[in-house]
Amino acid sequence: MNFYFGVSHIMIKRFSLYGFLKNQKYYEPFILLAFLQMGLSYTLIGFLIAFREFMVNLMEIPSGAIADVWGRRRSMILSFFAYIIHFALIGFAGTFAVNGRIPYPLLLVFLFVSMVFFAVGDAFRTGTHKAMIFTWLRLQGRIDSKTEVYGYTRSWSQVGSAVSVLIACSFVYFSNSYVQIFYFSIIPYVLNIINFTTYPKELDGDVKDTVNFNRIMTHIKESFVVIFRRKSLRRLILESMGYEGFFKSIKDYLQPILQQASLPVITLLFAGLAMSREQQSVILIGPVYFLLYMLSAGASKQAHKLVNKIGSEDASARVLWLGMFLLMILLIPGMFLNIYWLMIAGFIAYYVIQNLWTPVFISRLDAHSSESQGATVMSIQSQSKSIATMVIAPITGLAVDFIKVKEIGLSEFWPLAVFGAIISGLFLIGTRNSSKEI
Numbered sequence: 051m052n053f054y055f056g057v058s059h060i061m062i063k064r065f066s067l068y069g070f071l072k073n074q075k076y077y078e079p080f081i082l083l084a085f086l087q088m089g090l091s092y093t094l095i096g097f098l099i100a101f102r103e104f105m106v107n108l109m110e111i112p113s114g115a116i117a118d119v120w121g122r123r124r125s126m127i128l129s130f131f132a133y134i135i136h137f138a139l140i141g142f143a144g145t146f147a148v149n150g151r152i153p154y155p156l157l158l159v160f161l162f163v164s165m166v167f168f169a170v171g172d173a174f175r176t177g178t179h180k181a182m183i184f185t186w187l188r189l190q191g192r193i194d195s196k197t198e199v200y201g202y203t204r205s206w207s208q209v210g211s212a213v214s215v216l217i218a219c220s221f222v223y224f225s226n227s228y229v230q231i232f233y234f235s236i237i238p239y240v241l242n243i244i245n246f247t248t249y250p251k252e253l254d255g256d257v258k259d260t261v262n263f264n265r266i267m268t269h270i271k272e273s274f275v276v277i278f279r280r281k282s283l284r285r286l287i288l289e290s291m292g293y294e295g296f297f298k299s300i301k302d303y304l305q306p307i308l309q310q311a312s313l314p315v316i317t318l319l320f321a322g323l324a325m326s327r328e329q330q331s332v333i334l335i336g337p338v339y340f341l342l343y344m345l346s347a348g349a350s351k352q353a354h355k356l357v358n359k360i361g362s363e364d365a366s367a368r369v370l371w372l373g374m375f376l377l378m379i380l381l382i383p384g385m386f387l388n389i390y391w392l393m394i395a396g397f398i399a400y401y402v403i404q405n406l407w408t409p410v411f412i413s414r415l416d417a418h419s420s421e422s423q424g425a426t427v428m429s430i431q432s433q434s435k436s437i438a439t440m441v442i443a444p445i446t447g448l449a450v451d452f453i454k455v456k457e458i459g460l461s462e463f464w465p466l467a468v469f470g471a472i473i474s475g476l477f478l479i480g481t482r483n484s485s486k487e488i
Contacts, residue, residue, distance in 0.1 A: 062203065065183055067245055069207030072175075074238035076218035076231040077137075078211070079339045082302040083309060083331060084228035088147040088157065092454075096447025099299070101162055103440040105169030106176075107433050113173040121254040122178050126246050129174035130239050132167045137239070139164035141232030148229055177431065182253045184416050189252060196416060197363070198354040201409040208347030208405060212340050219336035223329050286415050287434045289367070292477045293374070293411075295438020297404050299446050300466045304397040307463060308334040311390040334394075342398045346405040353409040363414045370407045371478045377403070378470035385464035393463070442469070 077084060085095045116125060143160030146152035152160075183200060187193045221231050309331040316330050360366045377399055384392035415431055446466055454462035 061186055061250075062199070064245060064248060065179075065186075065203040066206035068179060068242060069203050070210035070213075071238040071242040071245065073207045073210035074214045074217075074235065075211070076214050076221065076235045077228075079215050079218055079335050080222060080228040080231065080305060080331075082305045083328075084144060084232075086306070087228050087328075088144050088161075089154065092447040092450045093444070094447075096299075096444040098161060098165065099443040099447075100440045102165040102168055103298075103436040103443070105166050106172050107436040107440060109169055109173035113170075113178075116174075122182050123246050123249050123251075123254055125174045125178050127243055129171045129178070130243050130246075132171035132174070134236050134239050136164050136167040136171060137232045137235045139167065141229060144229035144232065145227075148227065180412055180416075182249070185253050197357060197409055197413040200412055201350050201353040204405070204409055205347040205351035208343045208350055212343035212347065215336060215339040215343060219332045223332045226326050226328050228328060283415075286411070287431055288480075289477060290411065290415075290431050291434045291438035292473050293371075293404070293407060294435045296442055296470060296473050297400070298435070298439045299442040300470070301397075301401070303446075303450070303463055303466060304338075304394070305331075305335065307390070307393050307397070307461075308338055311394065314390075338394060338398070342401050345398065346401050349402045349405040350409055353406050356406060357410060357413075363410050363417075366410050367407065367414065368478070370403055370410070371474055373403050374400070375471060375474035375478050378467045378474060381467035382464060382471065385461050385467050386459040388460035393461075396467075445469075 082095065085098070090098070113125065139160055143152065143157055143164070147157045180200070183203065184193070184196060187196055187199060192199070217234075218231055221234060222228060225231075309327070312330050312334040315333055316325065356369075357363050357366045360369060377396060381393065381396040384396060446469060449465035449469075450462050453459065453465055
């Protein structure tokens with residue numbers, strides 16, 4: 051990696067620092083448990099996630115266009131201010147909910163409003179930073195290294211997640227609360243705003259002197275025309291909907307699985323130690339999520355080697371679709387019979403596959419996008435992912451609650467694997483001849 055020396059090395063550090071700080075999401079290993087602690091059902095959690103994705107969906111394309119014509123650094127700073135407001139709102143409402151000091155309808159109002167701010171943050175961030183990385187690579191004459199460089203910087207995001215798990219578990223254990231860690235998440239996001247101010251101006255892209263509604267709408271229209279006229283981009287957008295939309299919908303179900311699995315572990319190893327349910331969950335969530343993120347970091351960093359070994363990014367994507375399909379088939383009986391070790395190992399493997407898939411996918415998407423429309427095309431991709439999540443999340447929540455009430459199987463989570471097998475199977479068939487078409 052000779053491109054990590056000199057000035058290049060400084061920018062790689064800044065890109066990596068962004069990912070490290072961005073993933074200091076101390077609430078993430080406990081987000082589903084936090085909502086359950088507030089009194090929400092899986093169904094309502096699913097609809098809350100769907101609303102979040104709906105709002106992201108509304109804001110995604112104009113945010114990408116604004117980033118392309120107004121300036122990507124400004125968009126990133128705005129994004130992180132919105133995230134900070136989201137953390138403050140959900141932390142405030144959750145704290146009162148756990149203590150029984152807020153009416154349930156008012157709690158929902160706070161949660162849904164907080165998701166609006168999350169959507170603003172996500173919409174102005176997603177795709178924008180990737181476009182900045184690819185702009186820098188083009189300016190450096192190193193665009194051929196995009197899979198390697200993006201995979202490297204993404205690996206630091208996963209390292210950040212691993213570190214955040216250790217900090218979050220310590221905080222949950224000593225505070226005995228899943229909710230208050232939302233406040234703690236504000237600190238690294240402030241630091242990242244400072245990091246953005248050190249980015250060179252040329253990474254803003256082709257910034258216009260003035261921004262107006264007509265210019266933004268023209269930019270959006272041109273990007274849509276490119277996507278719908280180019281078959282390869284349409285295929286990639288659909289792939290993103292299937293893979294990442296499903297992943298975002300089910301990834302946090304690992305948390306209640308780990309919480310349930312921790313009970314026999316506590317009984318066996320810590321029988322004489324009095325611990326709350328929140329403290330018990332830390333026993334498995336900490337080491338499992340740390341391992342998960344470290345393996346994901348390694349997978350993201352080595353994604354380019356998979357491409358080199360298989361021969362092309364499109365062929366690599368099909369191999370990863372096959373991996374997801376086989377994994378979900380294996381998880382169906384494991385979840386139905388409530389085999390904890392198999393469910394946990396399956397989720398870890400799913401995270402690893404996803405972190406191999408993402409750098410490969412982003413590189414494929416950039417290869418079919420122009421420099422001037424980079425952030426907008428990636429925002430359209432992110433919007434399509436949000437649409438898929440918006441549909442899948444409530445369905446999976448309803449299915450899990452239904453199975454739990456009807457007591458079909460030894461675990462209520464097996465419908466997740468069924469959905470995953472169907473989705474990956476359909477895309478595996480549909481992408482069989484994609485290399486010939488692309």
